[in-house]
Amino acid sequence: MGLEYIIMLAVIQGITEFLPISSSAHLILPAQLFGLADQGLAFDVAVHVGTLLAVLFYFRRDFSLLTYGWIRSVRGGRSSQHARLGWALLIGTVPAVLAGLLFNDIIEQHLRSTLVIAATTILFGLLLWVADVGRTERRKNRDMKLRDVLFIGFAQALALIPGTSRSGITITAGLMLGLSRQAAARFSFYLSVPLIMAAGAYKGLELYQQGDNAAWSAVLVGTAVAAVSAYACIHCFLKILDRIGMLPFVIYRLILGAGLLWIYWAL
Secondary structure (H helix, E strand, O other): OOHHHHHHHHHHHHHHOOOOOOHHHHHHHHHHHHOOOOOOHHHHHHHHHHHHHHHHHHOHHHHHHHHHHHHHHHOOOOOOHHHHHHHHHHHHHHHHHHHHHHHHHHHHHHOOOHHHHHHHHHHHHHHHHHHHHOOOOOEOHHHOOHHHHHHHHHHHHHHHOOOOOHHHHHHHHHHHOOEOHHHHHHHHHHHHHHHHHHHHHHHHHHHHHHOOOOOHHHHHHHHHHHHHHHHHHHHHHHHHHHHHOOHHHHHHHHHHHHHHHHHHHHO
């Protein structure tokens, strides 16, 4: 891969991982629509590591508190708000991990297509709009119960379908549960950490088993660019979220989905 292509894919991953517009769709489409080479497993792992580093660094204080609280609770100490959040992230990740293990081959073989991406981009974009318009903003993350965490967790599992958007579907679920935009977005970002870790470990193991002779310069550049772009994306998204809401992202998804349908039928 050329340097320009590496940077382009890393920026796409960094930005779309946390915006409600689907990172998988935007990484699949360049190869399918323009005949570009697949980025390879090593690069895929690299950009996931980059986005993981970004969210961990941006929320470093929150994660240090919830990690400390969770460890205390495991050791039998007093449960705290941060400990409960730590458990919520672990529990909320289980549905997506199980779904990935059970349905990964089916998804890879049958659902990574332009038509599927177009359909899910439009469908879940409209669902995001409905959830945002009907939001009540009466609850915060600390108010969530086990059933709420599982609801968001099962919603996250749907993001295995390309075009759904992990952040989009989890924010949608949070808004439907009465969370504020900020609370829904932050929980979505927190919830990305264990899932990205699990996906990175799975892909890393697959890479090790394949004995992939990776171009490590591309891997390092991809990691760094994805980390910087993801950090900037998180910061800007949280700053403007309450002012612009979800409508711009919904409009983008509808335009993208319509364009993909046109391309699909034209081809």
